[in-house]
Each structure stands twice: as structure tokens, then as C-alpha cells.
Amino acid sequence: MHVLVLNASYEPLQKVDLRHAIRMLVREVAVVEEAEEGRTIGTFPVPKVLRLVRYVAMRWRHGRRPPWSKRGVYLRDRGVCGYCGKRGHTIDHVVPQSRGGEDTWENTVLACGRCNNRKGDRTPQQAGLRLNVEPRVPRWDELVGH
Ligand SMILES: [Zn+2]
Incomplete structure (x- = not known):
């Protein structure tokens, strides 16, 4: 199961797996924007979409080439x-x-x-x-x- 991560500006950034998503919530770098209804993991709702708390400048990604798949x-x-x-x-x-x-x-x-x-x-x-x-x-x- 994958969770979509949005930039603070709501622009889609990437998908991460659920464990990664929960870690982002624990570290408070992201908030839940959309969750699976009625499902929780520990104290967190099961996220479908996360949004970063702080804006990530697009520039750092420009140098990075997406891996081929x-x-x-x-x-x-x-x-x-x-x-x-x-x-x-x-x-x-x-x-x-x-x-x-x-x-x-x-x-x-x-x-x-x-x-x-x-x-x-x-x-x-x-x-x-x-x-x-x-x-x-x-x-x-x-x-x-x-
Ligand atoms: Zn053809």
C-alpha cells in the first residue's frame, strides 16, 4: 500500500510505503491530508495522502534523476x-x-x-x-x- 506525499503547496511529490509514511507522521514532518476511513495504526489514522509541513523546494529534486522503472x-x-x-x-x-x-x-x-x-x-x-x-x-x- 502506498501513500501519496504532497508538498506543503499541495503539489504531488512522490509515493512512499506505509511504514515510511508513519515515520513521517511520528517525526511530525507531515500531516494527514486524507485517511482510510475507520482504520488506524497505533494512534494514527491510516493515511492515503500526506502533506509535508514545510515546503520542499523543487530545486533539490531537479538534480536527481528518477530511477528507471x-x-x-x-x-x-x-x-x-x-x-x-x-x-x-x-x-x-x-x-x-x-x-x-x-x-x-x-x-x-x-x-x-x-x-x-x-x-x-x-x-x-x-x-x-x-x-x-x-x-x-x-x-x-x-x-x-x-
Ligand atoms: Zn503499437
């Missing part, structure tokens, strides 16, 4: 195949892993099964596919799931 690619690409625009559920390596392509934001896009099959172990050019999105490092707020 499949779920992150899904969220960055909004569930849409980078080639055909249909719903996508698989991760495509633009430069295939067999050719040294890595799990990086710049080398992965979301793809539908059909495009992924068609592309196989080739680059988009070789497969005659056109990439309609630019694989990029996502902003942190894009990685907050819904």
Missing part, C-alpha cells in the same frame, strides 16, 4: 504505445538489449504487443516503425500513479 515508463508514456498510439502494455527497448540497449529512460518506450512483436530485435528504422514520442527522463510528478 517499467512502471515509470508506463506512467511517462501515459499507457500509450510510442509507435501507433494504441494502448500499450510492454516495454520496448529502442536500441534492443541484444545490441547493447539499456534500461534507461532515453532507450525505452511503451509499446503495444503488436508493435513490439513487429519490431522484435531491431531498431525502429530497421523494422519500418516510426517512433512518435521522444524517450526522455520524466518529471517526478509524472511518476505519481493514479
